[in-house]
Amino acid sequence: NAGVTQTPKFQVLKTGQSMTLQCAQDMNHNSMYWYRQDPGMGLRLIYYSASEGTTDKGEVPNGYNVSRLNKREFSLRLESAAPSQTSVYFCASSVLDRAIYNEQFFGPGTRLTVL
Amino acid sequence: GDSVTQMEGPVTLSEEAFLTINCTYTATGYPSLFWYVQYPGEGLQLLLKATKADDKGSNKGFEATYRKETTSFHLEKGSVQVSDSAVYFCALSDRNTDKLIFGTGTRLQVFP
Numbered sequence: 504n505a506g507v508t509q510t511p512k513f514q515v516l517k518t519g520q521s522m523t524l525q526c527a528q529d530m531n532h533n534s535m536y537w538y539r540q541d542p543g544m545g546l547r548l549i550y551y552s553a554s555e556g557t558t559d560k561g562e563v564p565n566g567y568n569v570s571r572l573n574k575r576e577f578s579l580r581l582e583s584a585a586p587s588q589t590s591v592y593f594c595a596s597s598v599l600d601r602a603i604y605n606e607q608f609f610g611p612g613t614r615l616t617v618l
Numbered sequence: 619g620d621s622v623t624q625m626e627g628p629v630t631l632s633e634e635a636f637l638t639i640n641c642t643y644t645a646t647g648y649p650s651l652f653w654y655v656q657y658p659g660e661g662l663q664l665l666l667k668a669t670k671a672d673d674k675g676s677n678k679g680f681e682a683t684y685r686k687e688t689t690s691f692h693l694e695k696g697s698v699q700v701s702d703s704a705v706y707f708c709a710l711s712d713r714n715t716d717k718l719i720f721g722t723g724t725r726l727q728v729f730p
Contacts, residue, residue: 609661
């Protein structure tokens with residue numbers, strides 16, 4: 504049981520390049536999330552997916568797209584990277600059962616630098 | 619909108635000292651409250667939680683009480699260890715969506 508996995512761990516891009524961050528969970532969770540972590544700003548939600556086939560914008564969605572490929576996988580795509588997207592990206596998942604408390608489980612993160 | 623405010627760090631303590639990290643929140647309705655911990659180079663882990671007013675969450679010697687009257691959820695530990703050095707995040711969630719709103723994080727450094 505690997506929990507939440509993310510690839511790659513590190514990435515350096517040039518301005519204008521594109522890339523996709525991959526996330527997978529093996530806990531049969533319904534909901535998945537993408538956050539970015541910047542110094543002094545905590546974690547901010549980029550996009551989330553409450554269930555397979557649905558996605559919604561979070562606090563900072565501009566410049567990103569997502570795909571909920573299936574229940575396990577939720578990818579984040581940068582179509583044209585900008586230096587402002589230099590950050591650490593975290594994927595998370597949770598059960599989303601409204602009858603109980605739902606803990607979010609986080610992946611180890613992807614450190615992205617855009618030059 | 620909903621928000622979380624926590625004390626700025628770093629907080630620097632000697633081993634066995636008492637720790638308090640303040641957290642206050644603004645929210646409509648009745649959110650759940652959490653403390654997450656991030657060790658160097660790792661993702662976030664849930665440290666403790668409280669889902670309703672007056673609940674006390676506890677784990678690994680850390681405690682926090684959900685105070686609705688003061689909209690606070692302060693983290694405390696009676697005797698910190700070097701291994702507690704990490705960044706601590708206070709967060710709240712909307713029960714319907716499970717979306718988390720984080721504070722900016724407080725770095726704790728514990729020296730022997």
